[in-house]
Amino acid sequence: MIAIRDLEVAFGPRVVAHVPELELGRGEIVGVAGESGSGKSMTALAILGLARFAGARVSGSIELDGRELVGLPERELRKVRGRRIAMIMQSPRASLNPTLRVGQLFERTLRLHAVPRGELGTRMVEGMRSVRLDPALLARYPHQVSGGQAQRFAIALALALHADVLLADEPTSALDVTVQAEVVGLLRKVRKERGTAILFISHDLAVIGELADRVIVMRRGEIIESGSARDVLLAPRADYTRELVAAVPRIRARVSG
Numbered sequence: 001m002i003a004i005r006d007l008e009v010a011f012g013p014r015v016v017a018h019v020p021e022l023e024l025g026r027g028e029i030v031g032v033a034g035e036s037g038s039g040k041s042m043t044a045l046a047i048l049g050l051a052r053f054a055g056a057r058v059s060g061s062i063e064l065d066g067r068e069l070v071g072l073p074e075r076e077l078r079k080v081r082g083r084r085i086a087m088i089m090q091s092p093r094a095s096l097n098p099t100l101r102v103g104q105l106f107e108r109t110l111r112l113h114a115v116p117r118g119e120l121g122t123r124m125v126e127g128m129r130s131v132r133l134d135p136a137l138l139a140r141y142p143h144q145v146s147g148g149q150a151q152r153f154a155i156a157l158a159l160a161l162h163a164d165v166l167l168a169d170e171p172t173s174a175l176d177v178t179v180q181a182e183v184v185g186l187l188r189k190v191r192k193e194r195g196t197a198i199l200f201i202s203h204d205l206a207v208i209g210e211l212a213d214r215v216i217v218m219r220r221g222e223i224i225e226s227g228s229a230r231d232v233l234l235a236p237r238a239d240y241t242r243e244l245v246a247a248v249p250r251i252r253a254r255v256s257g
Contacts, residue, residue, distance in 0.1 A: 001026050001165055001197045002047065007060035007070075009042045009051050009221075016056070017042040017221045024165065027195040029187070031212030031229065033205055033244060039221040040201045041090070044167045047199075048087055049077040064165070083113050086158035090170040093150035096142040102153060103138030106160070113161055127160035128153075131186055148179035155186055159194075166190065169201045184211050206248045209233050217241045 002024040009017040017039030024030050032040045045051040046058050049069060062069045064084060069077070081087075089095045096105055106124050115123060128135045131152040137145060145153065151171055158166050168187065172180040184207060190196045202208050208215060208229070215232040217225040217240065225238040236242045 001065055002199075003061075003063040003066075004047075005061040005063075007043070007046060007062060008058070009039070009046050010057045010059075011055060015221055017046065017218075019043055019060075019223060022216065022223075024197045024199055026164070026197055027191055028214070029191055029198045029200055029212045031208035031215045032199060032201045032218060033203065033208055033215060034218035035203055037220075038218040040218055041169050043218075044087065044169055044199065044201060047167060048081055048085060049074075050081075082109065082158075082161050082163065084163060085165040085167065086161055086163035087167040088151070088154045088158065088169060088171045090173060092154040093142050093145070093147060096150070098142050100141075101138065102140055102142065102145065105142075106138060106153075106157065109157055110160060115161075123160045127156035130159050131156045132182075148175055148182065151175060151179070151183055152186065155183070155190070159190065162194075164196065166196050166198045167201070168198060170203070171200075172202065172204065172207055180207060187211060205233060205244050217244070 004019050004022040007017070007019040008015055032043070034040050042051055042056065045054065047062055047069070049072065051058050058070060060070060064080065069080065103124065106127070107120055110120055110123055124138060125135045128138065133149060133152050133156060137149060142150065172183050175183065187198055187200070188211065191198060200208065200211055212229045214227065215229045216223055217232065217238065219240050225232060225236065225241045232241060233245060236245055
C-alpha cells in the first residue's frame with residue numbers, strides 16, 4: 001500500500017531521514033527501531049505530508065496505492081490524512097484539546113472527514129468498544145482519562161475513520177507493561193480483522209519483536225539494517241543492531257536444587 005523510494009527529509013543542508021526503499025503491504029506490520037533522533041518520526045510525518053510544517057524539505061517518492069503523495073496539494077493531502085492514513089502520536093493526551101470533551105473531539109474528527117451526521121453516534125460507540133473503552137468516557141475531558149485510555153482512544157479514532165494505514169509513533173513508550181500488552185493486542189486485532197497496514201515506530205525492540213513481521217533499524221537518519229523480525233532480532237548483522245538487541249532486558253531464572 002505504501003511504497004517509498006529515495007526519500008529524504010532535511011532541514012537546510014542536514015538530512016535527518018534518508019529512506020532509499022520501504023514498502024508496507026496490506027495487513028503487514030513493519031517495525032522501525034532506533035534511538036531518539038534516528039529519523040523514525042520524521043519519516044512518519046513525511047508520509048502524512050506534515051514534515052514540511054516543521055520546516056523540513058521533503059524529496060523523493062511516497063506512493064499510496066500507486067498515487068504519489070510528495071508534492072500533492074494540501075487540499076488533496078487532507079483527504080488522505082485520517083481517512084486513508086491515520087497516525088497515533090507519541091503522546092496522544094498532549095495532542096488533545098484540553099478544553100473539549102473526548103466525545104466532542106471524536107465527533108469533530110469524524111465530521112472533518114465527512115462522516116454522515118446520522119452515523120456519528122454509532123461510529124463513536126463502536127470505535128470505543130472496539131478498543132475496550134466504556135463509551136461513557138466520551139463525556140470526560142482529556143485530563144480525566146489515563147495514559148492507556150488516551151492511547152486506546154487514539155486507536156479508536158483511527159478505527160472509526162476506517163483508515164487503511166496506521167502509523168504508530170512510540171505508542172507504548174509511556175505505558176506500563178500491562179497496558180503495553182493491551183495496545184499490542186489491539187494492533188494485532190486491527191491487522192487481523194481489517195487488514196490494516198501498520199508502521200510501528202519504537203526504540204523498544206522487545207515490543208517490536210512481539211508485533212512486527214519485518215524490522216527496519218535506523219541510526220542518524222539512515223537505514224542500517226532491515227529484514228524479517230526473526231533475522232534482524234536473532235541474527236543481527238550490524239554492530240549497532242547487536243547493541244540494541246543486547247540492551248533488551250532479559251529475565252533469567254535461577255534454579256536451586
